[in-house]
Amino acid sequence: MSVTPLTSGTRPAAAGRRPAANDSTGLPPLKSGSRFGALADAWLPRLVLSPTIVASLVFVYGFIALTAYLSLTESRMMPNFEYSGFGQYERLFDIERWWVSAANLGIFGGLFILFCLAIGLSMAILLDQRIRHEGALRAIYLYPMALSFIVTGAAWKWILNPGLGLEKMMHDWGFTNFTFDWLVDSDMSIYTVVIAGVWQSSGFVMALFLAGLRSVDDSIIKAAMVDGASLPTIYWRIVIPSLRPVFFSVLLVLSHIAIKSFDLVMALTAGGPGTSSDVPAIFMYQFSFTRGQLGLGAASAMMMLATVLAVLVPLMYLETKGARHGR
């Protein structure tokens, strides 16, 4: 299987391909140009796109606005549309469980991204060395990405089960002092989420980096080799810096997965023991749907949106800026 090069084809093609335009559409006039035909040509495209635009306005922007408004009301079991200021946010920030969730997101997100980047990039560099059976290895590294986070969670919940899983296996092998009970240890449970998350997503990061490596110009590397640079130096000084746009894409996707992480935690620890591995997505779900605290749930959802924006907007800004200045 082949991976489409990341940096060529899509983005650059979008900009500036169209030569001089004679009207706002940039399209040549019709030869057969009946008035009806011209009108249809001008309006059909807009007409075809309009349901999507309306849906996006309502279901994305409208719903975000509604959730924002809901977070400013006293809504509990049923939505209550009376404005009541920022009380829900004050309540939210007073709840210790919220701060546990936020801290867990920080721990999980940071470690998840760090390990995925490290493993993904290392694997990609190793696979880039003209490896036999590269296709098979790549397929093995990538298959977890086809699985649902629920499946991944269920599998790791079984493997990390202290009584029967990894710990028992090590005991059977004679390492009787070996303990690995992170799954039921409230100080460590969030780290089991990191283990399962990295297992699921690192292969995907590998695929993105490998595609990036393959698009690096070979002649630069050969020139450096002629100059006597060692292979690690070439990777460190030339190849990895040229992967800058891939780093952006990977960071974008990984931070997005981390902030939205809900299913993996649900299946693996369900936020437990207690609330020790809670993340904002679970907090939002439980307060909104099982505790009947719609206003508070809405406020926590808005905080999640704010986090996504705080991470994604600077990243996307840097990425487009990098692209514009030719990296």
Added chain:
Amino acid sequence: MAADLNHAGGRMSSIAPGRIVIYTLLVLVALYYLAPLYVMLTTSVKTLDQIREGNLLDFPLAPSTAAWAKAWSGACTGVSCEGLAPYFWNSVKMVIPAVLISSLIGSVNGYVLAHWRFPGHNVVFTALMVGCFIPFQVVILPMARLLGMADLANTTTGLVLVHIIYGIAFTTLFFRNYYVTVPDELVNAARIDGAGFFTIYRRIIFPLSLPIFMVCFIWQFTQIWNDFLFGVVFGGAEAQPVTVALNNLVNTSTGVTEYNVNMAAAIIAALPTLVIYLIAGKYFVRGLTAGAVKG
């Protein structure tokens, strides 16, 4: 492997020890990725006794498919004990229309955005792409209310609708990025010959679209089949997809935990996307990378 060293004239024309280290590392990592699959498969055909007495990596002594049968049609998820089968079919009924409709809409949208530019088309495109980025938690409360008012809560139709709405941003992105690589000259020549909007789509664009349809189908299928959040919030008891049922099964705290049944259920829930990955892996990877680049 030894033969490979002789023609290792690529980026790394180093000596044998280095190659051995590389291959060892790669194989070890491959084992790490494969281990959970091995554990799931072997556990699913073990007896509960062997699971309790033996260890994780043991080979099944007396393989039995009893756990599979129970996972499919007898295991208890929450209150009902019908196994995963009804929920598996719920997922099938949900995923097929949702994938087909969201892909078709995305295709026509992508065609408009790539070849029928109008004033402000870039603003519209960017505005649509926001749908790829938002955490869905920020829309589920109003959506739940709307589905309730429309009498679509806890129905497959409701879930299909939700998946179509929030899938269009991705499908539009895929098709738009693919169609900008179709030369403008082709479209413009057809226009000069008098072909209209839909004729050009039907005669020129659509026939070129098979590869991107494959990518889009597979991406959407994987996303929708694997979805949990929408399923658990909007699925209710009747339309519950298989991921939600699996989660309920695995997290049931009453009675003896039947790990073999849990693992069989997990494989059943994973099977459709795994099969697709094995058959059409290259389209799956293209979908992942295209989804990662975001225009």
